Amino acid sequence: xxxxxxxxxxxxxxxxxxxxxxxxxxxxxxxxxxxxxxxxxxxxxxxxxxxxxxxxxxxxxxxxxxxxxxxxxxxxxxxxxxxxxxxxxxxxxxxxxxxxxxxxxxxxxxxxxxxxxxxxxxxxxxxxxxxxxxxxxxxxxxxxxxxxxxxxx
Amino acid sequence: xxxxxxxxxxxxxxxxxxxxxxxxxxxxxxxxxxxxxxxxxxxxxxxxxxxxxxxxxxxxxxxxxxxxxxxxxxxxxxxxxxxxxxxxxxxxxxxxxxxxxxxxxxxxxxxxxxxxx
Numbered sequence: 001x002x003x004x005x006x007x008x009x010x011x012x013x014x015x016x017x018x019x020x021x022x023x024x025x026x027x028x029x030x031x032x033x034x035x036x037x038x039x040x041x042x043x044x045x046x047x048x049x050x051x052x053x054x055x056x057x058x059x060x061x062x063x064x065x066x067x068x069x070x071x072x073x074x075x076x077x078x079x080x081x082x083x084x085x086x087x088x089x090x091x092x093x094x095x096x097x098x099x100x101x102x103x104x105x106x107x108x109x110x111x112x113x114x115x116x117x118x119x120x121x122x123x124x125x126x127x128x129x130x131x132x133x134x135x136x137x138x139x140x141x142x143x144x145x146x147x148x149x150x151x152x153x
Numbered sequence: 154x155x156x157x158x159x160x161x162x163x164x165x166x167x168x169x170x171x172x173x174x175x176x177x178x179x180x181x182x183x184x185x186x187x188x189x190x191x192x193x194x195x196x197x198x199x200x201x202x203x204x205x206x207x208x209x210x211x212x213x214x215x216x217x218x219x220x221x222x223x224x225x226x227x228x229x230x231x232x233x234x235x236x237x238x239x240x241x242x243x244x245x246x247x248x249x250x251x252x253x254x255x256x257x258x259x260x261x262x263x264x265x266x267x268x269x270x
Contacts, residue, residue, distance in 0.1 A: 021179075021181035022181045024179045024180055025177065025181065028177070028179075042240075042241060043240065043244065046241040046244075046245075049210065050210075050245070053179050053180065053212045054212060054213055056180075057179070057212070057213075060180070102249075103250075104248075104253070105250060106254070107254065108220075108254040109224070111250075113217055113220055113221060113224075114217060116213035116217070116249055117212075117213040119249075120213055120245065120248055
């Protein structure tokens, strides 16, 4: 049991989804439920939903070369004022740092299509960590929920 | 809470196509969204107003469909205006730089007014 569990002051949501893009809406429902049950502001809930969506979309679209069925594990933990998200899959290794940021000042004519998913995730979350561990991709994201500042208003 | 499915309602008045988008757009239905827009838009349209008042959620896959549509409208010389974005959607459009590429207005009537600018 971890120190956080001992403190007894956290909320945890764990579930897994299949590698099917339709599962994104299922994950969104679980996350929305968790966020509203814990008083997490809509802006934070949106950021979590978007990040999970972008990572699931990448893994489901590009992570598997065998055409088989896979499970992707999700864990969302609220610890005080910080929400942590962990997404773990057995897809091919990926390099989230490899792509250049899109040119957000480009004109409509010149703006290339795509390259926004990981970029938006980094923008919306406070931290983004990737590691490859025993054949699994593990992405950990954190974000301050804004619950405290909301209560002070 | 159940996720709302994607829906699109369009109507055309004086060569201005108004498209009301509702529900959520993610990686599972963005291609369908793009296809729905493509079949609704005519080359003779003077302007397309996309009303996001009922849109709860958009991901980068949805933004991609908006960009593809915006590029094709730009090529055919049709004005493109988005309106009625929620605070969350406004944030996504700002973060991605889309607010600098596409005209965005607070309401449908402001979007209509902007066509004469």
